[in-house]
Amino acid sequence: MPVKLKYGSSKSGRQASIAERLHLGNRLVRYALVAVLGCIAVALATVGYFYFKYERVVDDRLAKGPLFARVSQIYAAPREVRGGQKLSADTIASELRRAGYNNNQQMGTYQLNGDNIFIKPGPESYHTTDGATIFAPGGVVQKITAENGAALSAYELEPLLITALSEESNRTKRRLIRYADIPTRMVQAVTSIEDRNFFEHSGVNFLRIVKCGVQDITSGRKRCGGSTITQQLARGFFLSPEKRLKRKMIEILITFQLESRFNKQQIFEMYANYVPLGHRGSYDINGFGEAAQAFFGKDVKQLDTAEYALLAGMIQSPSRLNPYRHPERAIARRNVVLDSMVETGAISASEATRAKAEPMHLTTPNVDASEAPYFVDMVHDQLVQRISDQDLAHQDLRIYTSLDPELQSAASDAVEIGMKNIDDIVQKLHAKSGVPVPHPQVAMVALNPHTGQILALVGGRNYATSQLNHAIAKRPTGSIFKPFVYAAAFNTSLNGTSLGESGVFTAVTHLQDEAANYSDGSGGTYTPRNLISGYRGDVTAAYALAHSLNAATIQLAQMVGFENVAAFARSAGITSARGTPSVAIGTYSATPIDMAGAYTVFANGGVHLKPWMLASVRNNSGDIVADYSPEAKQVMDPRAAYLTQSLMEGVINYGSAAGVRARGFNAPAAGKTGTSHDAWFAGYTSNLICIVWVGNDDYTTLPVQLEGAHAAAPIWAEFMKRAIKLPQYSDVKSFTPPEGITMAHVNRDSGLLADATCSDHVMDVAFLDGTAPTGSCSQMNENPQNLFQKIFGLGGHTEVSPQGAPATTPQPQPYNQPAQQHPAPVNTPGNDEASQQPAQQQPEKKKKNFFQKIFGGGGDKNNKPTGQNPQ
Numbered sequence: 001m002p003v004k005l006k007y008g009s010s011k012s013g014r015q016a017s018i019a020e021r022l023h024l025g026n027r028l029v030r031y032a033l034v035a036v037l038g039c040i041a042v043a044l045a046t047v048g049y050f051y052f053k054y055e056r057v058v059d060d061r062l063a064k065g066p067l068f069a070r071v072s073q074i075y076a077a078p079r080e081v082r083g084g085q086k087l088s089a090d091t092i093a094s095e096l097r098r099a100g101y102n103n104n105q106q107m108g109t110y111q112l113n114g115d116n117i118f119i120k121p122g123p124e125s126y127h128t129t130d131g132a133t134i135f136a137p138g139g140v141v142q143k144i145t146a147e148n149g150a151a152l153s154a155y156e157l158e159p160l161l162i163t164a165l166s167e168e169s170n171r172t173k174r175r176l177i178r179y180a181d182i183p184t185r186m187v188q189a190v191t192s193i194e195d196r197n198f199f200e201h202s203g204v205n206f207l208r209i210v211k212c213g214v215q216d217i218t219s220g221r222k223r224c225g226g227s228t229i230t231q232q233l234a235r236g237f238f239l240s241p242e243k244r245l246k247r248k249m250i251e252i253l254i255t256f257q258l259e260s261r262f263n264k265q266q267i268f269e270m271y272a273n274y275v276p277l278g279h280r281g282s283y284d285i286n287g288f289g290e291a292a293q294a295f296f297g298k299d300v301k302q303l304d305t306a307e308y309a310l311l312a313g314m315i316q317s318p319s320r321l322n323p324y325r326h327p328e329r330a331i332a333r334r335n336v337v338l339d340s341m342v343e344t345g346a347i348s349a350s351e352a353t354r355a356k357a358e359p360m361h362l363t364t365p366n367v368d369a370s371e372a373p374y375f376v377d378m379v380h381d382q383l384v385q386r387i388s389d390q391d392l393a394h395q396d397l398r399i400y401t402s403l404d405p406e407l408q409s410a411a412s413d414a415v416e417i418g419m420k421n422i423d424d425i426v427q428k429l430h431a432k433s434g435v436p437v438p439h440p441q442v443a444m445v446a447l448n449p450h451t452g453q454i455l456a457l458v459g460g461r462n463y464a465t466s467q468l469n470h471a472i473a474k475r476p477t478g479s480i481f482k483p484f485v486y487a488a489a490f491n492t493s494l495n496g497t498s499l500g501e502s503g504v505f506t507a508v509t510h511l512q513d514e515a516a517n518y519s520d521g522s523g524g525t526y527t528p529r530n531l532i533s534g535y536r537g538d539v540t541a542a543y544a545l546a547h548s549l550n551a552a553t554i555q556l557a558q559m560v561g562f563e564n565v566a567a568f569a570r571s572a573g574i575t576s577a578r579g580t581p582s583v584a585i586g587t588y589s590a591t592p593i594d595m596a597g598a599y600t601v602f603a604n605g606g607v608h609l610k611p612w613m614l615a616s617v618r619n620n621s622g623d624i625v626a627d628y629s630p631e632a633k634q635v636m637d638p639r640a641a642y643l644t645q646s647l648m649e650g651v652i653n654y655g656s657a658a659g660v661r662a663r664g665f666n667a668p669a670a671g672k673t674g675t676s677h678d679a680w681f682a683g684y685t686s687n688l689i690c691i692v693w694v695g696n697d698d699y700t701t702l703p704v705q706l707e708g709a710h711a712a713a714p715i716w717a718e719f720m721k722r723a724i725k726l727p728q729y730s731d732v733k734s735f736t737p738p739e740g741i742t743m744a745h746v747n748r749d750s751g752l753l754a755d756a757t758c759s760d761h762v763m764d765v766a767f768l769d770g771t772a773p774t775g776s777c778s779q780m781n782e783n784p785q786n787l788f789q790k791i792f793g794l795g796g797h798t799e800v801s802p803q804g805a806p807a808t809t810p811q812p813q814p815y816n817q818p819a820q821q822h823p824a825p826v827n828t829p830g831n832d833e834a835s836q837q838p839a840q841q842q843p844e845k846k847k848k849n850f851f852q853k854i855f856g857g858g859g860d861k862n863n864k865p866t867g868q869n870p871q
Helices: 007-063 089-098 184-194 206-219 229-238 245-261 264-274 288-296 305-314 327-343 349-357 367-371 373-387 405-433 478-494 541-546 550-560 562-571 581-585 592-598 638-654 708-723 777-782 787-792 850-855
Strands: 073-075 080-082 108-113 116-121 132-135 143-146 154-156 161-164 276-280 283-286 398-401 441-447 454-458 510-513 537-540 607-609 614-618 624-627 632-634 670-675 679-684 689-695 741-747 762-768
Touching: 007 245, 089 108, 089 116, 184 229, 184 264, 184 305, 184 327, 229 245, 229 264, 264 288, 276 288, 276 305, 283 288, 288 305, 305 327, 305 349, 327 349, 367 373, 367 405, 373 398, 373 454, 373 614, 373 624, 405 441, 405 454, 405 708, 441 592, 441 708, 454 592, 478 541, 478 550, 478 562, 478 581, 478 638, 478 670, 478 679, 478 708, 478 762, 510 541, 510 550, 537 541, 541 550, 541 638, 550 562, 550 581, 562 581, 592 607, 592 679, 592 689, 638 670, 638 741, 638 762, 670 708, 679 708, 689 708
Parallel strands: 073 398
Antiparallel strands: 073 161, 080 154, 108 116, 116 132, 132 143, 276 283, 398 614, 441 454, 441 689, 510 537, 607 632, 614 624, 670 679, 679 689, 741 762
């Protein structure tokens, strides 16, 4: 049966199917378009939300003020240039450049003309704008003339910047620099290695980000740095450093904010002040300005191409590329930067080759030497007390101090050398005994004896490991206190009071260094003894101090009056001193700074100068906020000061500190060793006082191998040898006696005038006019009292009464200082003298037999010495 096909009907069906498919396709397209638009809208909304969210974050941060607040700056004391100093015009010019002269016209300018230099301070200078010309032919200052032609005896240079106060919250240091002050080579070095297209892109290098993302995924590590300089800045200020996708997106948003608000120069300036470059000591180093000073000791504008490249290379990993700890890595990275600079056309291949051949010229890694951190901490604390503001760091103040940077460097170097020697001794003791021996701490204070200014200060072995400042820690002073006993005796004699049967006290007054018992006030006895030497018997006062004899010194203190000794010490700044027998041998505590101030009475004609470090505080325009004046007070007769000083010269020349001479320090000096729990040395020249302390933080007693003469005195000698090589301390002079003083050559053994018969042991001794001995050694030999008579105690001089002045003689008072009554000291751990509160009377001593007089034995067998006495 035939089939009839309906062609028209089939065609219309296909058309309908096509239409339906087209309709469905259109709907899908519309849906897709809506979805895309929706996604775009959501994305835009999300981006907009986060954009405006982080816009507010940026706004809030900028509303707080500048990203980097200018912090207060700490300046050194101005260098004083005097005629005769070994100082060249070039050296003066270099120091002025460091102070900002010629770079900052407001600070000042100079003109160097051969061996002459004309200096003109600007309106922002520490000094007035009066200029001067310094003539220094052959590297020696010949004359100084003012602008008006008048001759000047001295001229002060601009104070140098020591450091800035840290940002309190995180102990960060930075020296702010402007883009205009950043050398082009520095910019090129940074951009060539960190962001070559920095000045062309809009803040984000997307191609670089993709490449780093692929590299991180394939390597399984997140090490690739795809961030531009602006992104690094955004991350550093607003985000954590962790590598996460969300953090990267936020970083990009903040980057766009920064790029829209600041031009490229401003962004680079912020980056140059922000970039972390490791740490030094306990402080973080941020920014190229601080890094240039920390690593090279220069202003950033004074660096060369190799040094710019080194800093730029450190950005990648400051700790791993630290040039002090890893010099090979730092140099390798520096050379990579130099190659990058060649690739970008910043330098030629030959320049890169020369820069690669240059060794690193790093400054000293010792932060104590360059930035005096213990000193700076004290300055900050004193400012807080004086101007009552805890936020000093952010006031943009110029704080002028007493510090001498060159002397500070000498102090730090001497301490470092001395403590290495002490550590060697400690290690040998440990190896020998097998018992752990603590490594001692150290402090040093150097003072101008005529102004009281603290010129250098070291508060510990290493500021990075311990910020405890031992220069302000109270410790028993030991025998560096003894000169105050002898000074009180001289002062008492000058006041017209006779000291027992001896009459006027002199350097050759005879004292008895023998066992003597003192009541401790509780039924017990206290017997002072000498740490090492045993008793010496009949000795002169000069010998007793030179060899630090305890028993003889306590006897002298009793003759003067214990309270009078203590009162005199308090007037000299040793405020803890009390009128007990043990005061004579230094059982009361003082800080190294206290003792430096106390020794000014000897070095400065009886005038006590309170140590100071703050000179002036000024705002950023140079206007004075506060000036500070030193405190001075006459506490003893100048003649008594010189007489005591003469005895202390003997300590160094032939006494317990003779090792100072053996170590090569030969300038005129006076000083005293000290040993209690700790080791001390106090000494000075005509222009410098230095106190050294060595001891354990736990108050345990130092081994006998580390007494003052072996631990502290070597550090002092090392420091003073370095100091006198500096121009400002090279003109050391012999001590000049005041009117009323006679110098005499005296035999050390007899105390008589030296002549040809006793020329071996001679000392130059000062006497009050009319009190010098008149007899000589040859006359002694003609005297019926021969050697055997002296041994047996027959004939000769009248022995000094151990009871001191007769009862009818009123107890003398120190120079213009009334005596005060104070309680006996409380217990001092490890020191018997301070804990026994001895009474003021001494019983009669037993006579010695022939052998006892020769060998120093004898005394009361039932009263054995107890404890360790300061030496």
